[in-house]
Amino acid sequence: MKRKTDKLNYSRKTILDVRNYCVALKKTKETVVSAVSFSVSKGEIFGIAGESGSGKTLLTLSMFGLHNASQLNAGDVSFDQEKIIECGVSIVGTKKLVLRVGFILQDPFSSLNPSVKIGRQIAEAIYLAKGKSPKSSENRALVYELLTEVGIPDPKNCYEQYPDQFSGGMRQRIVIAIALSQDPELLIADEPTTALDASTQRKIIDLIIDRSRRRGLTVILVSHNIALLQATADRIAVMKNGIILDIFNPTKIEDQELNSYTKSLFEGLKHGRQHSKRDQKHEIKPPSPLLEMNNIKKSFTSRILQRGGNFSLSNINIKISQGEVVGFLGESGSGKSTLASIITKLIKPNEGSYNYKGKNALSFEKRETKKFKSDVQMVFQDPYGSLNPRYNIRNAINEALLIHKPTMTKSSREERIVQLLTDVGLDNSAMEKFPHEFSGGQRQRIAIARAMSVDPELLVCDEPLSSLDVSTQAQILALFSDLLKQKKISMIFITHDIKVAQILCDRVYILCDGQIVEHGETQKVLSNPRHNYTSELIEAVY
Numbered sequence: 153m154k155r156k157t158d159k160l161n162y163s164r165k166t167i168l169d170v171r172n173y174c175v176a177l178k179k180t181k182e183t184v185v186s187a188v189s190f191s192v193s194k195g196e197i198f199g200i201a202g203e204s205g206s207g208k209t210l211l212t213l214s215m216f217g218l219h220n221a222s223q224l225n226a227g228d229v230s231f232d233q234e235k236i237i238e239c240g241v242s243i244v245g246t247k248k249l250v251l252r253v254g255f256i257l258q259d260p261f262s263s264l265n266p267s268v269k270i271g272r273q274i275a276e277a278i279y280l281a282k283g284k285s286p287k288s289s290e291n292r293a294l295v296y297e298l299l300t301e302v303g304i305p306d307p308k309n310c311y312e313q314y315p316d317q318f319s320g321g322m323r324q325r326i327v328i329a330i331a332l333s334q335d336p337e338l339l340i341a342d343e344p345t346t347a348l349d350a351s352t353q354r355k356i357i358d359l360i361i362d363r364s365r366r367r368g369l370t371v372i373l374v375s376h377n378i379a380l381l382q383a384t385a386d387r388i389a390v391m392k393n394g395i396i397l398d399i400f401n402p403t404k405i406e407d408q409e410l411n412s413y414t415k416s417l418f419e420g421l422k423h424g425r426q427h428s429k430r431d432q433k434h435e436i437k438p439p440s441p442l443l444e445m446n447n448i449k450k451s452f453t454s455r456i457l458q459r460g461g462n463f464s465l466s467n468i469n470i471k472i473s474q475g476e477v478v479g480f481l482g483e484s485g486s487g488k489s490t491l492a493s494i495i496t497k498l499i500k501p502n503e504g505s506y507n508y509k510g511k512n513a514l515s516f517e518k519r520e521t522k523k524f525k526s527d528v529q530m531v532f533q534d535p536y537g538s539l540n541p542r543y544n545i546r547n548a549i550n551e552a553l554l555i556h557k558p559t560m561t562k563s564s565r566e567e568r569i570v571q572l573l574t575d576v577g578l579d580n581s582a583m584e585k586f587p588h589e590f591s592g593g594q595r596q597r598i599a600i601a602r603a604m605s606v607d608p609e610l611l612v613c614d615e616p617l618s619s620l621d622v623s624t625q626a627q628i629l630a631l632f633s634d635l636l637k638q639k640k641i642s643m644i645f646i647t648h649d650i651k652v653a654q655i656l657c658d659r660v661y662i663l664c665d666g667q668i669v670e671h672g673e674t675q676k677v678l679s680n681p682r683h684n685y686t687s688e689l690i691e692a693v694y
Contacts, residue, residue, distance in 0.1 A: 166233075167338060167370050168192040173227030174240065175207075175214045175394075177589075183225065185211050185394045192338075197364055197371045199385030199402075201378050201417065203623050204593025207394040208374045209258065212340050216249055217242060232337065251281055254336035258343040258592050259536040260323035263330075264315040270326050271295050271311030274333055281334040298329040303355050317452070321348045321484020328356060332363060339363075342374045343592070346618050349483040349648030351692035357384055376593070378417045378622060390414045417622060440510055441471040442610065442642050443495065448504035450490055450666075464490045465666045468504070472610075477636060477643040479657035479674065481650070481689060487666040488646045489533065492614050495644065496530045497521075526556040529608040533615040533646075535595035539587040545573070546583040549602045556606040572601040577627050593620040600628065604635065611635075612644045617652060629655060650693050654678055662686050 168191065175185040185207045192198045200208050213219040215229050215237065229237035231252075236244040257263050265273060274295045275286035284291040292311070299307035302325040315323055324344065331339060341360065345353040361384065363369050375381055381388050382402040389399045390413065397411040405418070448468035465487045472478050480488045493499045494506070497513065506513045508524065516524055532538040539548055546569060553565045560568070573582055576597040587595055600616060613632075617625045629652070636643065647653055653660055653674060660677050662670040662685065670683045681687045 165194045166191045167194045169230040171228045173229060174225040175210060175222050176225050178223045188396050190389055190396060190399055192370060194370055195368045197373060197385045199381035199388040200374045200391060201381050201388055202391035204591040204620060206391040208391055209342050212342060212372055212374055216253055251334055252337050254331035254334050254339045256328050256331045256341040256344040258346060260327045261534055261537055263327045264323060266315050269312055269314060274298060274330050277330045277333040298333055301359060302329045319485045319489060321352055324348060338370045340372045351688060352484050354692050376622060442474045442509060443472040444507045445470050446505045448501045450494060450501045468668060470661060472642055474642055475640045477645060477657050479653040479660040480646045480663060481653055481660055482663035486663040488663055489614055492612050492646055496528055496612055526606050527609040529603040529606060530612045531600050531603045531616045535592050535599055538599050539595055541587050544584055544586050545598055549605050552602050552605050572605055575631055576601045593624050596620060608641060610642045614646045632656060650678060650690055
């Protein structure tokens with residue numbers, strides 16, 4: 153991607169200055185951010201990179217009092233020449249800063265109130281920042297403008313809808329609209345494009361850059377996507393184990409002395425994926441598919457307007473064989489997650505047939521349904537919402553084993569949990585911890601371990617890598633590759649990452665506006681696309 157920041161100079165005036173900043177977890181007293189120092193200039197786009205658990209999110213949120221599980225230990229922080237933390241003590245309240253600093257957090261669903269219309273949520277943010285009544289026509293016009301800016305279609309209709317009526321990517325756009333509504337001086341974007349497809353990523357990043365340059369908005373962009381930061385940020389800080397290893401100009405990497413870990417990030421994805429690439433030469437497929445759908449349609453009726461439903465999926469026809477990996481690719485809102493929910497029987501289609509192992513899956517009896525739920529497991533897109541916050545990790549995985557493998561002994565279950573956590577790169581200490589004690593990437597690894605615990609025949613993965621850093625992506629891809637070889641399971645891999653699909657998938661289906669516009673063998677489709685939409689997806693990749 154061509155950089156848009158190379159010819160644009162930001163002010164040399166420092167807006168954020170951090171010196172010897174240290175943060176620990178309240179519960180364990182473990183230091184997770186250690187002696188961090190950096191400064192950010194007004195109008196600069198400052199990137200922070202690092203793997204899951206490196207301290208990126210905790211660093212940025214704790215400075216402004218938005219991380220309840222942390223406590224400040226030491227250090228000074230100044231914002232726009234005013235001390236907000238001195239010797240590890242906050243001296244300026246969060247309320248005073250909230251209208252000057254905008255936040256885009258990693259989890260869009262928990263950032264939105266599920267019981268309030270999204271238009272109202274944006275309107276209230278505008279009211280707090282600008283004093284314009286949420287009921288005024290001027291406020292509503294600003295909401296429409298913001299929704300249009302972040303790529304939400306039909307803003308007038310969307311104003312009246314609730315968060316659960318949007319896809320994960322659409323929800324993140326709404327969160328971005330709320331953050332931008334305040335016209336903040338500093339925007340902290342914590343993985344703002346994690347759940348978005350490549351073309352939407354580009355639109356959102358372009359929007360953030362445009363706002364930054366036009367209004368002198370300073371941006372701290374936290375991401376595990378080093379390619380995105382290289383294409384976007386003026387400078388990048390690399391974190392590992394709570395320490396900043398390097399701060400550098402991404403346009404002159406070769407001319408700078410960099411830590412070996414920093415260098416590995418730029419090569420990690422390529423090398424890791426080459427290592428994890430699976431052998432896609434399969435045995436002859438059985439004559440009858442494991443799963444087959446014909447003429448599937450699904451519509452959702454607006455609970456607000458009670459009008460006729462708009463089709464989220466239309467005329468979907470798919471086949472999946474035993475041991476095959478099939479990818480569903482498309483933009484946010486294209487229908488990928490809705491299709492996954494139908495496959496796993498979380499929702500029912502309005503029309504069409506669905507056969508699993510030769511039987512009508514839509515009319516399974518109670519015993520068949522229980523077996524189906526064990527055979528077909530799902531890894532959800534949102535690692536924050538898919539784990540029960542009241543269960544420690546042992547109980548979260550143990551619950552699945554108790555339900556689907558009731559004959560296992562307690563000791564066998566314990567051994568199984570330990571092995572599963574090891575497989576996804578976590579040690580035994582994770583068993584006693586709760587979800588809030590892990591980073592987003594670590595939570596997704598736990599969700600994958602739980603799904604694999606019952607030895608499924610079909611694993612449905614809805615964007616399982618979207619919240620993971622480069623090195624962890626490579627590890628999980630290798631894990632999936634080993635799983636496919638050892639267990640001979642089938643997999644549906646929903647992703648907006650073209651590169652992941654090329655590595656893991658035998659065949660791909662390209663979805664656009666709820667319809668399959670192209671399908672076939674992965675390499676053939678992606679190397680020689682026939683549909684313009686497929687070409688656009690490929691061209692948008694960083």
